[in-house]
Amino acid sequence: MRRQMQPDLGRAGEQVQSGALELGLLQPFPFACRGCGDCCRGREDILLSGYDLWRIARRLNLPPQVVARGYCREYIGRESRLPVLRLAPAKRGGNCSFLVGGRCSIHDAEPLACALYPLGQEIDSEGQIRYYLQPVSCGRVQPGALLADHLKQYGIDAREEMDRRWALACMALADHAALWKKELEPVLFRRMQAKMAQGLYYEYDPREEFLPQLEENLCWIYAQAEKLQQMQKRRTIKKIEP
Numbered sequence: 001m002r003r004q005m006q007p008d009l010g011r012a013g014e015q016v017q018s019g020a021l022e023l024g025l026l027q028p029f030p031f032a033c034r035g036c037g038d039c040c041r042g043r044e045d046i047l048l049s050g051y052d053l054w055r056i057a058r059r060l061n062l063p064p065q066v067v068a069r070g071y072c073r074e075y076i077g078r079e080s081r082l083p084v085l086r087l088a089p090a091k092r093g094g095n096c097s098f099l100v101g102g103r104c105s106i107h108d109a110e111p112l113a114c115a116l117y118p119l120g121q122e123i124d125s126e127g128q129i130r131y132y133l134q135p136v137s138c139g140r141v142q143p144g145a146l147l148a149d150h151l152k153q154y155g156i157d158a159r160e161e162m163d164r165r166w167a168l169a170c171m172a173l174a175d176h177a178a179l180w181k182k183e184l185e186p187v188l189f190r191r192m193q194a195k196m197a198q199g200l201y202y203e204y205d206p207r208e209e210f211l212p213q214l215e216e217n218l219c220w221i222y223a224q225a226e227k228l229q230q231m232q233k234r235r236t237i238k239k240i241e242p
């Protein structure tokens with residue numbers, strides 16, 4: 001059975017609706033955005049990957065954690081048990097805080113979910129990326145346009161390497177998180193989740209390339225897990241000692 005990236009695994013992306021039609025790169029995708037901004041209004045489902053947050057942080061020249069505090073909400077994915085960030089709608093009006101004058105004020109650093117819309121994306125455990133056509137009633141028809149044109153226009157093809165690595169890293173972490181949840185006491189597992197949030201989202205220098213930092217952070221996350229497992233062993237021994 002093919003394993004798919006679930007939307008709560010901490011990556012950005014539209015949830016692929018059942019029955020959505022898979023599109024090949026050279027198949028027609030005659031959609032052009034009208035720039036009405038409706039897909040930025042009243043939404044609470046725009047998930048961010050660490051790469052998305054790093055791009056916004058670089059665009060705003062702020063540390064990722066500062067951007068997250070100001071514009072995002074962190075929660076724990078129900079299935080994955082991983083920390084997940086989503087864009088938080090503005091308190092007043094409920095629209096995306098980056099929507100200014102009907103336009104995206106961070107257009108050149110917009111999250112993958114925004115760049116994809118109205119496409120769905122799926123990344124499987126082999127790293128295969130598929131795109132799906134989802135029903136929408138917005139935009140206008142652009143005759144002759146292909147899926148490949150859209151991916152290029154919105155920079156989606158250029159970031160595939162990052163999104164693939166992020167998805168695979170999150171899938172592997174989700175498998176480990178299931179074991180850590182069984183092994184560790186709740187207080188230590190929560191500490192582990194905080195470490196994962198740090199490594200997946202926050203401990204990045206926006207002036208440095210993303211991917212090497214992600215690889216380094218993943219090593220750090222697994223090293224932290226070992227430390228917590230050792231701590232758990234010591235706690236367990238202490239409890240059973242007479």
Ligand code: SF4
Pocket residue numbers: 032033034035036037038039040117118138139140
């Ligand atoms: S993708 Fe659709 S809803 Fe969003 S701005 Fe473009 S036309 Fe409007």
Ligand code: SF4
Pocket residue numbers: 039040041046096097098099100103104105106107110111114
């Ligand atoms: S980040 Fe930009 S494109 Fe995405 S929802 Fe906000 S305003 Fe819209």
